[in-house]
Amino acid sequence: MIVGIHHVAIGVPDFDKGLAFYRDTLGLEVVESSQFDGKREMVDRAIGLPRVTARMAMLKAPNAYIELWQYTHPAPEDRRGRPCDTGYVHFCLQVDGIKAEYQRLVAAGMEFAGEPVDFGPASAIYGKDPFGNVIELYEIRDEAIAQLDRGE
Incomplete structure (x- = not known):
């Protein structure tokens, strides 16, 4: 049974700048943050990527969460699109x-x-x-x- 949308994840190229925008400008509250060092097999299995190194923050909005990620391994690709493109836009x-x-x-x-x-x-x-x-x-x-x- 689906009970609702928990979070939307956003990949950013600059974690500190992203955190400042979503926390300070939009007013979301940081409720969790983590760093991944490429040595957490369970994380790799859950995400489906090998040796993940990344920073993550979960930010609380009034009724859902925004999850910020900055990956350093595997190297991210910039795939931003226009509002009319397919995928999450x-x-x-x-x-x-x-x-x-x-x-x-x-x-x-x-x-x-x-x-x-x-x-x-x-x-x-x-x-x-x-x-x-x-x-x-x-x-x-x-x-x-x-x-x-x-x-x-």
């Missing part, structure tokens, strides 16, 4: 007050495709983290639209 943050959140993130240096677009019952805009990974901001104003369970 973006993740979405549901927000309240999209204009204020957009302005806060722009002031912090985040780049966006433009300003938030008002679709009537919802507003959205795509932006990028410091490495070009696509992040959508999404504000929902109509209860009929699928949205997060806030536990209220």
Whole structure:
């Protein structure tokens, strides 16, 4: 039985810069961090890669986690795509007050495709983290639209 989405993992080329963005700019809380030294066979088996060396941090959002990884072995390849490409192309943050959140993130240096677009019952805009990974901001104003369970 699936009980929900636990986390989305993001590979970054600069762990400290990625951590600063997701922790300090987006306000996520670091709840776990690890370093892998290439000598943990169970990790290698679970991931399906040999002699993994990497840094990892699990960051808590209100209802899910973002897991940051910087691999040094095996050497990573840059496979970022456009929002229309196949595969995992973006993740979405549901927000309240999209204009204020957009302005806060722009002031912090985040780049966006433009300003938030008002679709009537919802507003959205795509932006990028410091490495070009696509992040959508999404504000929902109509209860009929699928949205997060806030536990209220």
